[in-house]
Amino acid sequence: MRGADLELVHVTKTYGTSTAVDAIDLRIPNGAYCCLLGPSGCGKTSTLRMIAGHEAVTSGDIAIGALNVTNLPPAKRGTAMMFQSYALFPHLTCLDNVAFSLKMKGVGKSVRRAKAHEFLSLVAMDAYAQRYPAQLSGGQQQRVALARALITEPQVLLLDEPLSALDPFLRIKMRAELRRLQRQLGIVFVHVTHSQDEAMALADLVVVMNAGRIEQAGSPREVFNEPKTEFVARFIGGHNIIKRDGDAIAVRADRMVLTPGTNAGADALTGTVRSIEYLGMHVHLGLESAFAPDLFAVIPDDRFKLQPLQTGEVVGIAWADAEAHRIAPSA
């Protein structure tokens, strides 16, 4: 299957007086897995629905490949959408659900059924072709929904919180399958999620959104290692935000260096251990300090064992200069 780049230029969506999406620019290269990440109400779903053509763009343009699709209906865009909770037709079998778009195009019954079988096989659901959606588990419904979306041979597949309806175990399994399928098809996947784990595990391009704007877009490693704003550092998690002299920096919690006692060095900060949680592979320490009220450090289990700490103990807190990233404080 052939793919295409997806580009958003100054895309804005307003509902009455409130702005859901505020002039965002984004370019997703062909073959990339992009996750739109953010809290609810950040505009990620509106963005996805505008790309899909289910929401009119207030201003700005959306292009897929060389085609400006801003005002085209969904089926003419080369996009396909997988809806949250899947929206399978309850009165149709899996086979007819998958064959639906071909039926709408007027493809004959035998041809469209053969093609539907092919796409059900792609998601390993061919054995369930004659079942109705209500007879399937959540994970199976999702596979059928995926087949239904893919049968239109889209250049861009849009997934609206595809994993949120699944239990945690299945979520991780389906996550891997989505990634495998995306690699196999080589098309753009745009996946909306509020789970940073999901975005980190899946994406080539993580787009962190907040209040209708893109806070940061980059590879998962970039976003996690060098959060540009306080919002990103907080939302992505695993970071301490330290504000001093009007500057704000983010330091990864697993890069905090703790030394027992206050004599860690002239430059070092001090704090008190407030909580210790043993989490198996590592130990999570809650710290209280004069310069930041709620710091935390994550220390590998073996290192903690060599240098155990007690709650109430005063420790020196430090980090390598390279670990400190200047962040823009959130508005």
Added chain:
Amino acid sequence: MAALAAETPSGQAPGGFFARFTAPALPGWLQAAPLAIVFGLFFVLPLIFVTVVSFWDYNDYEIIPSFTVRSYVETFEGCIDQFPDLCTILQTYVSTLKFCIIVWASTLVIGFTVAYFLAFHVRSLKWQIALTLLCTIPFWTSNVIRMISWIPLLGRNGLVNDALVSLHLVREPVGWLLYSQFSVVLAFIHLFTFFMIVPIFNSMARIDHRLVEAAYDAGASGWQTLWNVVIPLSKPGIVIGSIFVVTIVMGDFVTVGVMGGQQIASAGKIISTRLDALQFPPAAANAVIVLGITLVIINLLTRLVDIRREL
């Protein structure tokens, strides 16, 4: 363990039986009992009695409880001789069926359209409720007043005819507006469209709007979505509404009588005429025939959709 194993096989059957009908189900049975008793005493029992009486004999002044098919035979008397022409009784049934089909088709189209509007275009629940209540307005007056009210509207000197004449659309007042098949159908539609709207709206309100979006996403046009998604998912409501309309129209004799100017025969009218003449067995026989026809129609309708599954 041994005691348990020994007890289970013998204890299971009666235990299971009673468990099913007493312990957990008792409140359920009690809840269903009042309506079941009312139905049994005042619906099932009379129906059985009507069926029994339809096979009784009668003369000018009494009913004779002896088995005979006389009432049925007399009902269709002369029908075979007149074949292929339709005898009066068959003409009456055909006319009733015709009303039934016209009214059913009209209320279905109008009811479906209104329900679609309410379910898919009126987004706020408040307006949905308000507009649904608006549909009940025909029921705010009594049947008699409602029927009389048609006269100043549809009569020879009624508002409609006045308007048609003064607009020079017709030269003289139109006669078929009142006391005609037209007025009968109009009165039926006016009343019974509501019985279509409510169940169809109820089915449609349960359709997830994302399904419509999914159809649009798959390239379906508005009509394709209607035909492939909305109508199949509204089927339970369509069938329930159809049952209401069909049964009412099949048994009606008041509306046909009044709006038809007592000139149009109907299945219900036959029964009422026989009753007026105190000929109970033939009246009962005709009631059983109408019941049979109605049940056949309902059976055909329910084949389209399994109502039990949908409720």
